[in-house]
Amino acid sequence: MSTQHVQRMSRLMAKTLREDPADAETLSHRLLVRAGYVRRSSAGVWTWLPLGKRVLDNVSRIVREEMDAIGAQEVLLPALLPKEPYEVSGRWSEYGDLLFRLKDRKGADYLLGPTHEEIFTLVVKDQCTSYKDLPVMLYQIQTKYRDEARPRSGVLRGREFQMKDSYSFDVSDEGLAESYRLHREAYVRIFERLGLDHRIVSAVSGAMGGSASEEFLAPAAAGEDTFVDCPSCDYAANTEAVTFALTPVSAEHPAIEEVDTPDTPTIETLAAHLGVPASATLKNLLVKVDGEITAVGVPGDREVDLGKLGEHLAPAVVELVTAEDFAGRPDLVRGYVGPQGLDKVPYLADPRVAPGTAWVTGANKADTHARNVVCGRDFEVDRYLDVVVVEPGDPCPSCGAGLRLDRAIEIGHIFQLGRKYADAFGLDVLGNEGKPVRVTMGSYGIGVSRAVAALAEQTADDRGLCWPAAVAPADVHVVAAGKAVPLALAEEAAAALAAAGHRVLLDDRPGLSPGVKLTDAELIGVPRILVAGRRSGDRVVELQDRAAGTREELPLDEALARLNAPAGQA
């Protein structure tokens, strides 16, 4: 029984490497390979070696416990899925190259599941007939496939990866909101138990309602997502979801004055020519919204985020205007558009273009601009939209302090899907008034293998990996720093710890110097390291705390007592 939890490094499939792998871009990629946790099989496809598999299992176990605790039921759906349901939803083609597609021996089309909304909808359609059968929440921890264009960063962004995906089914919007809340709280508990520093950010701006979709982000330099973070309050948001207040100002402004501005093709040259800051100029971007020419006004020092604009106006299609669009429109003078002359063109603007503010802008004449063009006096804004690219120092919408832009790894996503898939598959149940009720759904994901990488990113230091106890591949790393007496003492310590219920990694490798073993122990990152070295004859060992970097010499019995003490007292 006791020896079952001692893993000897002399046999462990975890060859440590001194050098970083050539293709590793991120800390977690470098360290997980060097410490022998994972090995690359093909681009974006990884083998989990024993240490990695244990961390993956620890993460999965915590996810599973918290999903069970909110009453979600675990199932296992196939990864090999038939084409038809994904044709019904439209995703067979929408996914494009991201989908792995294949045919079976009879020529039938299949895909490798990237996410399973369609199939879960069909499962519930088969299983549930009455409102009494709902709500239900189902989940699985399963291998997913996405043929990423640039698989990279090790297991952070793979083409085959482990994911927990869950789905809720409710008969009412209030029910969906409750299922969403349960998931949100479970996710917070999961990431807290994992020891993952995280922020919850609204994933999209207004259109879908503030709480309809939130992302869980783990701040990390290696992250592919950028998010906005307030250093003074707890505000955090996806950069596309940041909103700014509209604050009208009241001030007296002189009348409009036209000025000659030849050779000022850019905002910078215009501002220099007139001796004003770029932020005093008003830039008017022309786009077509479902074919109709529309102007978008933003301060001259800001960029329009076309993605944000498209999301605000969806499902309308937004395109940039072309030279042809100016034909037959003498009111639109290219490069010199100003809102004060645009009668027939809808005018959208950033909240910074508030009523009462005055601007330098185009005079709707070649080589000419206008000063003192005042919003509300000289032009009207038809609709205010948050469309500028957020920049560091922009005021926090919550407290006004200057915002930070930080990098993060998306580790979770919760989403109120609504009736999209229920509509596609006709998922109704009999309501309590005897009539069919369309079901409303939520979908919720945690990247399990990605969470391992995110944890490595957040906790590693310059000596190697440094796992929180909850996910570490072992509880104690016992190092035999020497042959004979030290080895015997290390064996004794390992056996005693295993007997007390600890998972022990025992470095019993022959022929390696204590220095190499201790370097490896730091690289592997088990939270507590017990070293049997020179003073083994006196039964004195060294106890190291990997994260704190502290080390202390003490008698073996005392070290064992310390390690056996309940967590928090150690």
Added chain:
Amino acid sequence: MSTQHVQRMSRLMAKTLREDPADAETLSHRLLVRAGYVRRSSAGVWTWLPLGKRVLDNVSRIVREEMDAIGAQEVLLPALLPKEPYEVSGRWSEYGDLLFRLKDRKGADYLLGPTHEEIFTLVVKDQCTSYKDLPVMLYQIQTKYRDEARPRSGVLRGREFQMKDSYSFDVSDEGLAESYRLHREAYVRIFERLGLDHRIVSAVSGAMGGSASEEFLAPAAAGEDTFVDCPSCDYAANTEAVTFALTPVSAEHPAIEEVDTPDTPTIETLAAHLGVPASATLKNLLVKVDGEITAVGVPGDREVDLGKLGEHLAPAVVELVTAEDFAGRPDLVRGYVGPQGLDKVPYLADPRVAPGTAWVTGANKADTHARNVVCGRDFEVDRYLDVVVVEPGDPCPSCGAGLRLDRAIEIGHIFQLGRKYADAFGLDVLGNEGKPVRVTMGSYGIGVSRAVAALAEQTADDRGLCWPAAVAPADVHVVAAGKAVPLALAEEAAAALAAAGHRVLLDDRPGLSPGVKLTDAELIGVPRILVAGRRSGDRVVELQDRAAGTREELPLDEALARLNAPAGQA
């Protein structure tokens, strides 16, 4: 904490069906679908609903514990595998249509792993450099893919399925034999713990050595394998591995006598014409072995198993002769071949054609047979081979009793691979004399999802599934057979059982009759059923043992005490 282990059937995704699914051929297929354990996703691809997932997890846990106990290390390899290693081994083409093949967005070839010998060989080649790193045993419990021509029998033979595959790596044949022994013993413990009746049979006959490959078979009517079983002793074997003793007889026989036998195209007509049993005639099948015409002699009442013949003679290629092969061979009179005239043709024979036995056989003349053709007097056998199809009643090679032929499900296979893959990939380690040593391997598999089906086949009765406690989806099934008082008592019982550590399934479904609920409980097959019914007001419940079919009324407290008693005392 306690309610965490109560699964309410009012919410459980396990819709029971009264009717068998139309396509179900086998008991396990019918019952696992009807009881709501699994649902078909596409041909041979299954969704595991919550009850099924729990059984699958219970089987996996037992497999994992026993693999860990022999020191095997758990890893997780990808299912999406690059083509190249399978080209090196030759299996990219050898697998034929059984392999799911696909391309990624760049056009690179991949396959979905049917089994992972190639990739494990590469992992060990990357990780191990010295004989000191060996032996190692690695395993994974993983989703496998095989594009079966006829996926059927539910999860018994799927195209996507769960398998435990493990691999051993040793520097010597003795080491391999030890790794094989460890696996064999672990498999016996696994199947015993699962409660699976099983036989270990030699998988192939002599050529590879008796212990080089063994199959674990679970006897079941739905099995696709036929095996030979002795009712008197513990002998069991794959039908292709049965061997019979060669027993020379000494007897006086008259001289050869030719007889006219016109119009006797078959053994039956010949035997009838001469008034002898078919077993007294000698049938001589002509084949080509690597192109050379060869005769195979077997008693006239037996069939030659061409598969067995091919295995005995491998790697030589065995083909049937064609009409063209008789051209220019006046010594070979088609339909009238006898071994007494075959000078230039090698003669292979079944051990029943023993020295001293006399036969009716062809006279090497048209329309003529010969009597009293004696083995050892009139012809010689060049080589004895076991090539006849085994039939019920054949003598047991061990005790001589009449053998039975039984159907079984192959649930495990252990195999001494030797150096095939190590040769293909150049897997050497530095030996203890400083020279490279080629590694020798074993591979070992357990069909985890198939074991679930095999268990269902072996344990189900005419009322439904009937799980052994070790794998059941719950420990106790509590049925509220009525509203109000019975429901309240059932809730109380479920909470008390959960608090005592039991996994409880609680049938709290409203609007169903006690009869429907009890029928469902028997269909679902949890070992112990506690029914709160008419006598709930007196706190009297009924306790049923699902397997024994016994039922007993007793006070709730006594029922709880009985259920809480350690196993064996219940």
